[in-house]
Amino acid sequence: MHKWTMFVVFAAAALLSVYLLTFGLPEKPKDESAGLPEGTQLLKVQASNYEFNEKEYHVKAGEPVRIILQNKSGLHGLEIKEANVNLNQENTQADVTFDKPGTYELHCSVLCGSGHADMKSVLIVE
Numbered sequence: 001m002h003k004w005t006m007f008v009v010f011a012a013a014a015l016l017s018v019y020l021l022t023f024g025l026p027e028k029p030k031d032e033s034a035g036l037p038e039g040t041q042l043l044k045v046q047a048s049n050y051e052f053n054e055k056e057y058h059v060k061a062g063e064p065v066r067i068i069l070q071n072k073s074g075l076h077g078l079e080i081k082e083a084n085v086n087l088n089q090e091n092t093q094a095d096v097t098f099d100k101p102g103t104y105e106l107h108c109s110v111l112c113g114s115g116h117a118d119m120k121s122v123l124i125v126e
């Protein structure tokens with residue numbers, strides 16, 4: 001009889017944790033990779049006055065990349081000329097595939113202030 005009680009308690013705890021894992025997720029901070037199609041790489045670029053959060057970004061050639069621009073401070077754009085990508089505050093997301101490995105320049109495309117010309121990073125496609 002005692003064993004049976006233990007089993008019920010254990011099963012209830014297991015069910016509760018499965019429930020929390022399943023339905024507790026939406027309360028976590030927004031995770032952009034959640035809605036990502038399978039096989040797509042996520043390239044999140046955060047812009048602030050007057051720099052991007054990384055000097056170098058890396059993606060793989062031949063696989064789709066979802067580029068997301070996030071403005072942390074100021075209003076900035078993100079342009080990668082060779083890939084025809086130009087993101088800004090209204091248009092923050094683009095899906096591209098880089099077929100050729102190499103180094104691509106990534107720069108701000110919105111006149112954002114005194115440090116605008118220095119807002120450059122590189123994207124390395126491997």
Ligand SMILES: [Cu+2]
Binds near residue numbers: 108109110111112117
């Ligand atoms: Cu700028």
